[in-house]
Amino acid sequence: MSDSNSGTLYVVATPIGNLEDLSPRAARVLGDVALVAAEDTRHTARLLRHLGLTVPMLSLHEHNEAARIDQLDERLAGGDSIALVSDAGTPLISDPGFVLVRELRARGRHIVPVPGPCALVAALSGAGLPTDRFLFHGFLPARTTARSRRLEALARREETLVFYESPHRIRETLADIGGVLGARRLVLARELTKAFETFLDGSAEALLARMEADPDQARGEFVIMVAGAEPQQVPEPDDVEAEALLGALLAEGIGVRQAAAVAARLLGGAKKVWYSRAQAVKETR
Missing domain, CATH: 1.10.10 (Arc Repressor Mutant, subunit A)
Structure with missing residues (x-):
């Protein structure tokens, strides 16, 4: 049971590009809390300035998350409410926060999600691939050997496969997807909600050719969506x-x-x- 006198941890989704995507509820919560726990305080400061807000901030990222738990719990116990935000999108979705939320929930603290932008969902909604079942895998391993091994483990999955990728590795990742998964249909979402938002559709080989012809298509943050494997046909026994x-x-x-x-x-x-x-x-x- 949570203490009725303690504060609330709000897990607040913030824009992935277009600032108009911030919900009125999220803006209100950011203005009402005593503290914003941010993945990068410099990045979040720009959002708060855009909203005309001056709110104390505390950094919370993958390297210091565990060390911040007691400090934030003490603030909640004292009645302060806190907003947890990542650099963009919904916290905990391939971003820091789950360690904090898990521990505070175990301690009986009140956790409230404030839903909103999420690159994963935005990409799927515009891709035209099956979404009744999908497997989100975040970022694939950075090294080719480990990345190929991971793709091999996923090769027979029939769900749509979804990955995040950076511009630094997008070409290598597409090459490995083509090498392991063959000519399956891919949809590549780039720079979602931003001025140069693009959806590219085709095989990994075709998308690499597009990037070779237009290097700008290899810039930005990516969501890679891959058609699932064809269902395995089990022959009926005689x-x-x-x-x-x-x-x-x-x-x-x-x-x-x-x-x-x-x-x-x-x-x-x-x-x-x-x-x-x-x-x-x-x-x-």
Whole structure:
């Protein structure tokens, strides 16, 4: 239970480019809190100046997050409310903050998200790739060997794959995606909500050719979205083969549930389907 006299930690989403995307609620919260915990205070100072606000700030980034927990908890315990912001977008989404939020929640502090801009969601909404299921992986490893290994581990995933990438590694990352995942469809979102926002669509090879022809397309911050793998087709086992296997298993005294599990492992398919078939075979014996 949280202390009713303690303050609130607001997790505030801020613009990823266009300042008009800041919600009225977020602006109000930033003006009401006693302290803003910011990934980069210089960056956040520009936003606060734009809003005409003068609010004390404290840096909170990946290198000092754990060390700030007690200090911020003490402020909350004393009744001060705090806004947690990252440089852009929604805190904790490939940004610092989860260590702080996890620990303060464990201590019973009141945590309130103030939703808003998020590069991941903005990119997916404009990409035209399936979004009923997607796998967000943040930034891939910086080194080619580790990056290729990670892509190989994801190669059979059927969800849309989403990554963040910097301009320093975008070409190398696209080359590795092409080398591991082949000619799958990619959508590359660049400089979202900013003046030069661009969506590029095509294979990794085609996108690299676009960047070679127009080097400006390799500038800015990127969201890479990759079509998921095609669903694996599991061949239906021959009815005679299936019944022979199930009959042999049941004849050895194996139960229906276990027989279904063995058949699914050997021949593929859903266990519940095999259970029905095994039950039918048992009833005809």
